[in-house]
Amino acid sequence: xxxxxxxxxxxxxxxxxxxxxxxxxxxxxxxxxxxxxxxxxxxxxxxxxxxxxxxxxxxxxxxxxxxxxxxxxxxxxxxxxxxxxxxxxxxxxxxxxxxxxxxxxxxxxxxxxxxxxxxxxxxxxxxxxxxxxxxxxxxxxxxxxxxxxxxxxxxxxxxxxxxxxxxxxxxxxxxxxxxxxxxxxxxxxxxxxxxxxxxxxxxxxxxxxxxxxxxxxxxxxxxxxxxxxxxxxxxxxxxxxxxxxxxxxxxxxxxxxxxxxxxx
Amino acid sequence: xxxxxxxxxxxxxxxxxxxxxxxxxxxxxxxxxxxxxxxxxxxxxxxxxxxxxxxxxxxxxxxxxxxxxxxxxxxxxxxxxxxxxxxxxxxxxxxxxxxxxxxxxxxxxxxxxxxxxxxxxxxxxxxxxxxxxxxxxxxxxxxxxxxxxxxxxxxxxxxxxxxxxxxxxxxxxxxxxxxxxxxxxxxxxxxxxxxxxxxxxxxxxxxxxxxxxxxxxxxxxxxxxxxxxxxxxxxxxxxxxxxxxxxxxxxxxxxxxxxxxxxxxxxxxxxxxxxxxxxxxxxxxxxxxxxxxxxxxxxxxxxxxxxxxxxxxxxxxxxxxxxxxxxxxxxxxx
Numbered sequence: 001x002x003x004x005x006x007x008x009x010x011x012x013x014x015x016x017x018x019x020x021x022x023x024x025x026x027x028x029x030x031x032x033x034x035x036x037x038x039x040x041x042x043x044x045x046x047x048x049x050x051x052x053x054x055x056x057x058x059x060x061x062x063x064x065x066x067x068x069x070x071x072x073x074x075x076x077x078x079x080x081x082x083x084x085x086x087x088x089x090x091x092x093x094x095x096x097x098x099x100x101x102x103x104x105x106x107x108x109x110x111x112x113x114x115x116x117x118x119x120x121x122x123x124x125x126x127x128x129x130x131x132x133x134x135x136x137x138x139x140x141x142x143x144x145x146x147x148x149x150x151x152x153x154x155x156x157x158x159x160x161x162x163x164x165x166x167x168x169x170x171x172x173x174x175x176x177x178x179x180x181x182x183x184x185x186x187x188x189x190x191x192x193x194x195x196x197x198x199x200x201x202x203x204x205x206x207x208x209x210x211x212x213x214x215x216x217x218x219x220x221x222x223x224x225x226x227x228x229x230x231x232x233x234x235x236x237x238x239x240x241x242x243x244x245x246x247x248x249x250x251x252x253x254x255x256x257x258x259x260x261x262x263x264x
Numbered sequence: 265x266x267x268x269x270x271x272x273x274x275x276x277x278x279x280x281x282x283x284x285x286x287x288x289x290x291x292x293x294x295x296x297x298x299x300x301x302x303x304x305x306x307x308x309x310x311x312x313x314x315x316x317x318x319x320x321x322x323x324x325x326x327x328x329x330x331x332x333x334x335x336x337x338x339x340x341x342x343x344x345x346x347x348x349x350x351x352x353x354x355x356x357x358x359x360x361x362x363x364x365x366x367x368x369x370x371x372x373x374x375x376x377x378x379x380x381x382x383x384x385x386x387x388x389x390x391x392x393x394x395x396x397x398x399x400x401x402x403x404x405x406x407x408x409x410x411x412x413x414x415x416x417x418x419x420x421x422x423x424x425x426x427x428x429x430x431x432x433x434x435x436x437x438x439x440x441x442x443x444x445x446x447x448x449x450x451x452x453x454x455x456x457x458x459x460x461x462x463x464x465x466x467x468x469x470x471x472x473x474x475x476x477x478x479x480x481x482x483x484x485x486x487x488x489x490x491x492x493x494x495x496x497x498x499x500x501x502x503x504x505x506x507x508x509x510x511x512x513x514x515x516x517x518x519x520x521x522x523x524x525x526x527x528x529x530x531x532x533x534x535x536x537x538x539x540x541x542x543x544x545x546x547x548x549x550x551x552x553x554x555x556x557x558x559x560x561x562x563x564x565x566x567x568x569x570x571x572x573x574x575x576x577x578x579x580x581x582x583x584x585x586x587x588x589x590x591x592x593x594x595x596x597x598x
Contacts, residue, residue, distance in 0.1 A: 004389055005389050005390055005392070007389075008385070008386050008390070009386065012375060012378065012385075012386045015378060015382060016375055016377055016378055019377040019378075090371060091371055092338075093333060093336075093338050093366075093368055093371060094366075094368065094371055094373050096337070096338045097336045097337060097338055097357070097361055097364065097366055098361055098390055099361040099390060099391060100390055256340075257340045259338060259339055259340070
């Protein structure tokens with residue numbers, strides 16, 4: 001019974017997203033342009049002829065890597081701000097008096113958005129990659145595995161952002177927190193450049209943090225699948241999800257007693 | 265009749281950061297924030313019976329919405345107890361949610377870009393309604409609120425009045441026993457306001473729903489509520505019938521006229537001139553001494569009226585009267 005509730009929420013949100021279809025598309029086009037720029041940059045690096053690969057990445061792999069990281073990361077950069085606005089503008093009043101859980105509500109809404117955006121960005125990005133650097137060897141049987149790790153990466157990202165968004169109960173404005181988080185994901189998380197390119201100490205630090213599991217590992221498995229690594233990654237992703245679920249529950253319990261509705 | 269809502273000595277305060285003006289004040293607020301405690305609700309006790317329609321009125325910031333939000337389980341009181349249908353709204357929030365409908369006038373629940381019918385369906389799922397029951401209930405409400413024509417259009421394309429009717433259908437879909445309406449008519453024009461008032465009365469009568477509605481406008485609840493609770497600075501200053509309120513405190517009307525010719529008006533024993541210029545006149549009429557009609561007749565006879573308006577006193581004035589009245593009673597007793 002409770003599942004059908006959230007399915008209905010997912011469904012209506014999917015419908016709603018189509019009214020923002022052009023926003024989505026525009027966003028994806030922008031990312032496709034970035035992928036194109038990077039593909040040119042990498043191409044120059046490789047054209048010196050000194051390397052056929054860098055740290056095990058060929059030109060095609062690097063570009064396709066970027067297509068995947070961008071597709072996963074792109075979507076939910078505004079979750080933190082959304083939750084912050086709900087809390088600050090008082091719309092949370094309309095969520096708290098319903099027979100559902102606000103946190104699961106948030107999760108359901110954004111995971112749907114995440115997949116819509118993933119598909120769009122990936123399609124456009126693939127076209128750019130295919131035209132500029134061509135394909136790479138990919139085993140289509142790996143798709144289910146890759147989808148699992150993408151799903152977990154998105155869930156992790158969402159949980160972390162929900163956690164950060166809930167700070168709006170204590171802070172005036174959470175957009176600064178969001179800004180810092182997004183930059184961490186971008187740089188330490190290896191969204192633009194694979195972690196192998198980093199100095200060893202930084203890569204080491206990064207492996208203890210959640211960021212690299214949001215985009216780097218799923219994208220790496222996408223361009224170079226390895227069952228052993230897949231199992232490792234999935235295990236760590238699940239672990240991080242559990243950690244953040246507990247953190248959210250802890251902070252949410254406290255937060256809910258602190259609610260003060262602005263605007264009447 | 266049994267009690268639907270029981271509130272005892274309810275209190276809630278907020279901590280607000282005070283900022284002094286200017287850059288200096290801004291920096292001070294960051295380094296050494298000064299907190300001010302605002303007692304939004306300061307010891308409220310009242311009971312509401314099953315099926316009653318009670319209006320909760322008071323000026324902006326009086327604590328109406330805060331009380332309502334504590335009743336619906338969204339806010340946690342600092343002290344005091346609330347019982348709604350035997351439940352504690354904070355502890356049994358989800359359980360109570362099934363029995364409760366809410367409309368927060370400034371916070372619509374309909375999905376803005378989608379037709380209202382989509383949100384109706386969503387709510388039927390959220391409230392675990394049986395599809396057959398939902399279908400019947402919706403048909404009934406569609407007819408009742410006359411929304412058939414426009415419920416398939418995106419909500420953003422509806423007029424405010426149409427949207428409000430859809431909001432009511434949404435709030436009533438799961439057949440709640442209690443309805444909380446927070447400023448349901450705010451920002452609406454007179455015709456729509458009247459329409460919404462009729463609807464509220466009808467729901468109360470036909471569905472036997474207990475309704476608590478807030479407003480900052482006394483005129484707004486005229487002919488709607490049987491009982492009025494007036495709240496000011498977090499405490500109840502009046503709790504009684506509307507007819508009593510009318511007799512005791514709402515016994516004045518304000519007339520404002522603009523005349524094409526210079527105003528001619530000899531002060532009547534039941535009127536007080538508030539403001540007068542050559543072509544305009546503001547009057548206060550004491551309805552215990554005369555009828556409104558009599559005064560208007562006098563004005564109409566002697567003047568060529570360009571514009572006329574008749575208003576109820578503001579809630580602030582009524583509250584002031586209540587305070588004055590209390591003092592008078594006290595001195596009389598002493």
